[in-house]
Amino acid sequence: MQTDIDPRSLIGRKAFDRNGTKIGTIDEVYLDDATGVPEWAAVRTGLFSRDAFVPLEPSELVGDALRVPFERSLIRDAPDFGVGRHLSPEQELQLYHHYGLDVTLPSEFHHPPADPDEPRDFGRLAGD
Template sequence: MQTDIDPRSLIGRKAFDRNGSKLGTVDEVYLDDATGVPEWAAIRTGLFSRDAFVPLEPSELVEGTLHVPYERSLIKDAPDFGVGRHLSPEQELQLYHHYGISLTDDTPPPSDHDFGHIAGD
C-alpha cells in the first residue's frame, strides 16, 4: 500500500477486487499499533450486507479507488468480526490465514489490547 496516504482519506472510497469487480465502499481503516501503518480495510459489501476485512498490503490506490489483489469470493468469505472495535491478535491471525498471508517470522502479534485500532481513534 502507498504509505504516504492518510488512512482516513480511504474511508468512503470505492473498492474493487483483482478482476475489477466492485466490492463496495471502504467503511473503516485499521492501523497496526506498533507501526501506525494502515493494515486492514473494512469494506461495506452492500446495502444490507456486512463489512469484510481486506488486507491493505499490497493493495493500490488507483485514480481515487482502492484495488485489492484478491477475488471477490475470497473477500466475501472472510471471517466476520464486526466493525468499530479493535481486532484482537487472534482475529488478525485468522484473517492472515484466510488470505494466505504468512507472517514474516513465527512470532504471533503482540498481545496488545489496542492492536488493530481504527484510524482516527
C-alpha cells in the same frame, strides 16, 4: 500500498477485486498498534450486508479506488468481526490465514515487535 496516505482519506472510497469487480465501499481503516501503519480496511459489501476485512498490503490505490488483489468470493468469505472494534491478535491472524498471507516475513509495511515472542496487536481505528 503507499504509507504516506492519511488512512482517514480511504474511508468512503470504492474497493474493487483483482478482476475490477466492485466489492463495496471502505467503512473503516485499521492501524498497526505498534507502527501506526494502515493494515486492514473494512469494506461494506452491500446495503444490507456485512463488512469484509481486506489487507491493505498488497492492495493498491488506483485513482480514487482501492484495488484488492483477491477474488471477490474470497473477500466476501473473510471472517466477520464487526466494525468499530479493536481487532485482537487472534482475529488478525485469522484474516492473514484466510488470505494466505505470510505473517512471519516482515515487509516495509509489516514490522515485527521488539520481542519476537510478544504477540502483535493490530486494529486501532484510524482517528483513534
